[in-house]
Amino acid sequence: MHLKSPMLRFLFGHGVIGGGAGIAIAVSLLAFDVAGLASLSMKSEPTWLGPFLLCFSFFASFSALAMGAAVMSFGGRGDDGDDDDGGMTVRHRIITDTQNPGSGRAERAAIRVRR
Incomplete structure (x- = not known):
């Protein structure tokens, strides 16, 4: 079977x-x-129905x-390749308060990192 769409190939592969x-x-x-599943299905009248279901x-x-996990973790940026951030991404880290270092308070600092 030959699927022409790359997204259908992607979904089919993960589904299989x-x-x-x-x-x-x-x-x-x-x-x-486990929990007597096989022995219970062997006692039923159509013995193949339980294991099949x-x-x-x-x-x-x-x-x-x-397939759902594959789609959610796909992470593509699109086909246009137009990046507004110049290849930079923003990461956050927690640092102590710079104006009152002895206060014990923390703030979030944005750090730009090249991809």
Whole structure:
């Protein structure tokens, strides 16, 4: 399958990784019989339905979680490349009050750092 859009490739890749992790966790829960999940599903009438629903729900949840985390941490600045700050970023640190050093008060100082 060939996806032309880079954003769809980005989302598809992260969705597959998250879905694979979800299925691996669901299968390990069934393999180790955590909380009696495997033994309970073997006692039900369609024995395949319980494990299938567990694996499918873990696949859907983990793939959505991975895609959401990937989108939120993308951090692109856009395609135009127009930076107003000249490659500088502002960081903050807490310093003691410069006008009254003995007061024990603190203030926030802005520091410009080159990226």
